[in-house]
Amino acid sequence: MNVDIHKTAPQLAPPLALPTTSQTIPQPVPRxxxxxxxxxxxxxxxxxxxxxxxxxxxxxxxxxRRITAIIGPSGCGKSTLIRCFNRMNELIPSARVSGEVLYxxxxxxxxxxxxxxxxxxxGMVFQRPNPFPKSIYENVAFGAKxxxxxxxxxxxxxxxxxxxxxxxxxxxxxxxxxxxxxGGQQQRLCIARAIAVEPDVILxxxxxxxxxxxxxxxxxxxxQELKQDYSIVIVxxxxxxxxxxxxxxxFLYTEVDEATSARWGILVEFGETSQIFTRPRDxxxxxxxxxxxx
Amino acid sequence: MSWAEDLPPLDGGASAxxxxxxxxxxxxxxxxxxxxxxxxxxxxxxxxxWRNRRNATLIxxxxxxxxxxxxxxxxxxxxxxxxxxxxxxxxxxQPFSLRRTGGGFLNGLIGTAIMVGLATLVSVPLGILGAxxxxxxxxxxxxxxxxxxxSDVMTGVPSIFVGLFVYTALVxxxxxxxLMGAASLMIIMMPIVVRSTEEMLKLVPHELKDASxxxxxxxxxxxxxxxxxxxxxxxxxxxxLAVARAAGETAPLLLTALGSIQLTAKLWGAPIQALPxxxxxxxxxxxxAGQARAWAGALELLxxxxxxxxxxRVVASRSRISR
Amino acid sequence: xxxxxxxxxxxxxxxxxxxxTVAARLWQRKGVGRRADSLFAIxxxxxxxxxxxxxxxxxxxxxxxxxxxxxxxxxxxxTSSDWQPSAGRFGTLAFIYGTIITSVIALIIxxxxxxxxxxxxxxxxxxxxxxxxxxxxxxxAAVPSVIYGLWGVxxxxxxxxxxxxxxxxxxxxxxxxxxxxxxxxxxxxxxxxLAIMITPIISSLTREVFSTVPTADRHAAxxxxxxxxxxxRQVVLPRGRAGIVGATMLGLGRALGETIxxxxxxxxxxxxxxxxxxxxxxxxxxxxxxFPEATGEHIRALVGIxxxxxxxxxxxxxxxxxxxxxxxxx
Numbered sequence: 001m002n003v004d005i006h007k008t009a010p011q012l013a014p015p016l017a018l019p020t021t022s023q024t025i026p027q028p029v030p031r032x033x034x035x036x037x038x039x040x041x042x043x044x045x046x047x048x049x050x051x052x053x054x055x056x057x058x059x060x061x062x063x064x065r066r067i068t069a070i071i072g073p074s075g076c077g078k079s080t081l082i083r084c085f086n087r088m089n090e091l092i093p094s095a096r097v098s099g100e101v102l103y104x105x106x107x108x109x110x111x112x113x114x115x116x117x118x119x120x121x122x123g124m125v126f127q128r129p130n131p132f133p134k135s136i137y138e139n140v141a142f143g144a145k146x147x148x149x150x151x152x153x154x155x156x157x158x159x160x161x162x163x164x165x166x167x168x169x170x171x172x173x174x175x176x177x178x179x180x181x182x183g184g185q186q187q188r189l190c191i192a193r194a195i196a197v198e199p200d201v202i203l204x205x206x207x208x209x210x211x212x213x214x215x216x217x218x219x220x221x222x223x224q225e226l227k228q229d230y231s232i233v234i235v236x237x238x239x240x241x242x243x244x245x246x247x248x249x250x251f252l253y254t255e256v257d258e259a260t261s262a263r264w265g266i267l268v269e270f271g272e273t274s275q276i277f278t279r280p281r282d283x284x285x286x287x288x289x290x291x292x293x294x
Numbered sequence: 295m296s297w298a299e300d301l302p303p304l305d306g307g308a309s310a311x312x313x314x315x316x317x318x319x320x321x322x323x324x325x326x327x328x329x330x331x332x333x334x335x336x337x338x339x340x341x342x343x344w345r346n347r348r349n350a351t352l353i354x355x356x357x358x359x360x361x362x363x364x365x366x367x368x369x370x371x372x373x374x375x376x377x378x379x380x381x382x383x384x385x386x387x388q389p390f391s392l393r394r395t396g397g398g399f400l401n402g403l404i405g406t407a408i409m410v411g412l413a414t415l416v417s418v419p420l421g422i423l424g425a426x427x428x429x430x431x432x433x434x435x436x437x438x439x440x441x442x443x444x445s446d447v448m449t450g451v452p453s454i455f456v457g458l459f460v461y462t463a464l465v466x467x468x469x470x471x472x473l474m475g476a477a478s479l480m481i482i483m484m485p486i487v488v489r490s491t492e493e494m495l496k497l498v499p500h501e502l503k504d505a506s507x508x509x510x511x512x513x514x515x516x517x518x519x520x521x522x523x524x525x526x527x528x529x530x531x532x533x534x535l536a537v538a539r540a541a542g543e544t545a546p547l548l549l550t551a552l553g554s555i556q557l558t559a560k561l562w563g564a565p566i567q568a569l570p571x572x573x574x575x576x577x578x579x580x581x582x583a584g585q586a587r588a589w590a591g592a593l594e595l596l597x598x599x600x601x602x603x604x605x606x607r608v609v610a611s612r613s614r615i616s617r
Numbered sequence: 618x619x620x621x622x623x624x625x626x627x628x629x630x631x632x633x634x635x636x637x638t639v640a641a642r643l644w645q646r647k648g649v650g651r652r653a654d655s656l657f658a659i660x661x662x663x664x665x666x667x668x669x670x671x672x673x674x675x676x677x678x679x680x681x682x683x684x685x686x687x688x689x690x691x692x693x694x695x696t697s698s699d700w701q702p703s704a705g706r707f708g709t710l711a712f713i714y715g716t717i718i719t720s721v722i723a724l725i726i727x728x729x730x731x732x733x734x735x736x737x738x739x740x741x742x743x744x745x746x747x748x749x750x751x752x753x754x755x756x757x758a759a760v761p762s763v764i765y766g767l768w769g770v771x772x773x774x775x776x777x778x779x780x781x782x783x784x785x786x787x788x789x790x791x792x793x794x795x796x797x798x799x800x801x802x803x804x805x806x807x808x809x810x811l812a813i814m815i816t817p818i819i820s821s822l823t824r825e826v827f828s829t830v831p832t833a834d835r836h837a838a839x840x841x842x843x844x845x846x847x848x849x850r851q852v853v854l855p856r857g858r859a860g861i862v863g864a865t866m867l868g869l870g871r872a873l874g875e876t877i878x879x880x881x882x883x884x885x886x887x888x889x890x891x892x893x894x895x896x897x898x899x900x901x902x903x904x905x906x907x908f909p910e911a912t913g914e915h916i917r918a919l920v921g922i923x924x925x926x927x928x929x930x931x932x933x934x935x936x937x938x939x940x941x942x943x944x945x946x947x
Contacts (some may be wrong), residue, residue, distance in 0.1 A: 343844065345844075350741060353741060356734055357737045357750065360731075360757075361750070361753055363773075363813045364753050367765075370768060424661070424665040426661045426664075427662050428665060431658050437662075437665070438665070444668060448672055450870050450874075450930060452923075452926055453874070454901050454905060454923065454926075455675070455679070455924075455926060455927045456675070458679055458904070458923040459675040459679050462679055462920060463678050481671055484671075488665075512653060512654050513657070513658070514658075517657070538759060541761070542764075544877045545876040548905055548909070549908055552909065576767070577763070577881055578881070585771065595761060596760065596761075599761060
């Protein structure tokens with residue numbers, strides 16, 4: 001049973017017995033002292049691929065200029081969920097979404113909203129770096145050119161590369177093919193490319209899982225810098241990364257219907273990262289973060 | 295083949311009396327191993343060995359027989375063609391009287407260039423867009439399946455039938471001409487371009503498309519700026535092979551361009567020569583001069599076709615390396 | 618830290634679209650917007666449909682042109698071998714017969730050769746030789762048909778076709794199929810050149826088929842003590858049977874429609890002759906050779922021949938693809 005988050009009073013102390021039912025625990029997300037409106041407010045999001053339910057009744061808020069991590073065992077729908085934020089799931093023909101995702105108060109799934117416009121304002125970085133087979137400059141400038149940027153392109157490219165902590169390494173090689181860069185550099189290039197269209201949210205789907213540890217650290221440092229200007233949502237299967245990097249964490253888990261063996265993802269718990277990892281309210285969360293299952 | 299010797303008898307030698315070294319017969323053919331017999335003395339049945347060798351020889355013979363025409367054609371076209379191929383040949387047209395020596399196939403070369411060029415200009419964009427439809431818009435729907443199936447059918451249609459069609463549809467009304475020849479070549483080229491482009495487009499990784507959509511690009515922008523440029527080397531290969539095919543086509547041009555000994559660049563209303571047509575005429579020509587020109591023309595045509603075919607392979611292999 | 622122009626200052630709750638209005642100064646809204654996508658989709662769809670339209674128009678136009686001849690001749694169009702255009706008699710049996718005979722001869726020669734080449738390249742050839750020889754065989758496929766014709770007439774004919782035809786007629790001439798007087802320009806001559814032309818097609822497809830046989834199966838046969846040929850016979854050939862059939866039929870389709878080389882070598886005799894070393898004619902060849910001088914109903918009859926040829930090749934091609942496609946599924 002879902003309780004509207006904004007109407008529940010904040011809980012004062014965790015209950016002693018950790019509930020393990022499949023009910024969604026009311027998750028109060030305390031409004032910050034500044035009373036900010038969340039960047040994303042998700043209400044009762046259900047996601048289907050054809051007849052198969054993939055996500056059930058997800059309700060959560062993403063607050064601005066924070067890093068929100070989505071964790072959970074593999075196959076529980078983390079990538080599906082993050083792709084709901086920029087309507088990328090629609091690229092799969094059988095995908096259906098019900099519920100709403102409010103971006104700055106507006107439902108991005110409302111009829112009449114063009115997904116192309118939605119995606120411009122919400123950037124995405126993928127698991128495997130996927131630069132276009134073009135030069136570094138053209139990769140960063142691509143989104144800007146597509147969307148009709150009329151300002152100084154060189155300046156935009158430099159600014160984006162600086163923000164992605166890549167400028168110093170490539171500033172003399174902007175015409176070089178992007179495919180010649182290392183994996184970590186390519187991923188930072190993809191971040192620069194996403195930043196260049198001036199979104200205010202960056203979604204990251206396991207951005208460092210294909211990178212070596214040193215490159216991973218650089219990406220994580222970069223995220224800390226970026227969160228000063230952008231809201232970041234990151235999917236990660238690496239719990240330590242989530243604990244290191246994020247301010248808030250959402251834990252997704254798979255529910256199974258014994259009769260039909262259908263599986264779908266549910267949001268079990270959502271809260272401040274420190275609370276999720278040290279004092280989880282749900283037993284499943286506790287089992288996951290303490291490594292009892294992966 | 296020494297390691298393919300017969301295995302020892304399965305009953306561990308109980309049948310040893312039957313298979314002593316030197317005795318044929320028993321339960322296994324050939325000489326089997328048995329305790330006391332050296333492996334070096336064992337062989338499979340002579341018939342098996344002989345059959346193996348004979349078939350291997352036959353197979354090598356088949357390869358040799360197949361390669362002989364290749365070698366002969368290349369050698370003879372080069373040697374006979376080079377005799378007549380000179381600057382005059384490359385730059386002048388067929389003489390009025392086919393008996394005369396000298397002259398060349400310039401009219402054919404120009405005609406081929408015009409008609410193949412026109413056909414390429416039309417069939418390539420249309421074919422690429424058609425393939426874009428098949429891969430990006432029509433995934434799995436019945437229309438795409440139909441188009442794909444009939445494109446395959448079209449690639450197997452005899453080219454002379456295409457010529458007949460263009461004759462009945464265009465030439466009857468407008469007369470012979472370069473445009474008609476180009477139309478028939480276009481009909482031949484387009485299914486080839488569609489199918490080969492489709493195969494190349496399918497190879498574009500979906501991550502690239504995802505990246506483009508995630509940046510807020512519309513589908514048409516993604517196709518034009520990401521998908522087509524990525525597949526460009528493969529598409530180029532397919533186009534070059536289609537051009538090589540079109541350059542060598544004779545039959546449809548017989549019925550649409552008709553051929554002529556004049557050097558002309560008129561697009562319609564007058565027959566125009568093509569290189570293969572000129573060679574065809576030369577092959578039926580009883581005069582030595584005409585035949586000599588035909589060989590030189592064949593060398594010219596072969597060079598053009600081979601250049602395009604080999605360039606297509608170079609582009610294909612180069613693009614694979616750079617990935 | 619620098620802020621981008623579109624990030625709101627901390628602490629201020631913004632309505633959803635202000636980020637856009639700020640950015641709109643530098644970013645032009647897509648004017649054409651959604652319409653561009655649908656326009657492009659329609660354009661692409663039309664290009665795809667174009668293939669269907671052209672094919673349909675081809676069939677309709679040619680059949681329409683030939684219809685009067687079909688009507689006036691009836692079934693004798695394809696059952697009679699009486700071909701006298703000047704007298705208005707259009708029996709095309711001779712051409713149908715010639716087309717089939719030359720293609721059959723071509724297949725008899727080409728299939729063993731192609732399978733042999735394919736086996737050589739997949740089973741017998743040392744690795745270093747595989748690419749060059751495969752390349753050379755594929756080169757055969759790129760050579761235009763008119764060059765085959767030229768070489769066939771001036772080289773193959775005196776060197777091989779005529780002597781072989783004479784040989785066959787002399788020693789086997791008691792059989793009606795080889796009865797002389799022998800001519801190099803005959804069904805046999807056309808069949809040989811067709812065989813050379815379709816071998817690369819059949820062999821490259823067969824090569825693909827053979828290369829899908831798993832190595833494990835080959836090794837299983839060897840491990841049981843098979844010789845190489847036995848392995849080929851028991852493992853590779855059975856697996857590849859459907860593929861060979863499909864490849865053969867595709868080669869057949871190509872042979873049926875081949876025009877120029879055949880026109881130069883078939884002998885141009887519009888009659889049915891049981892002997893393969895006698896001149897004959899094929900459907901494609903008669904169209905190519907006689908079209909320029911034809912008029913009126915003669916042209917319609919030639920178009921009619923083209924329609925019959927088209928139907929034959931389409932049926933064979935479709936059957937071939939169905940077989941190959943089913944083979945790939947397995």
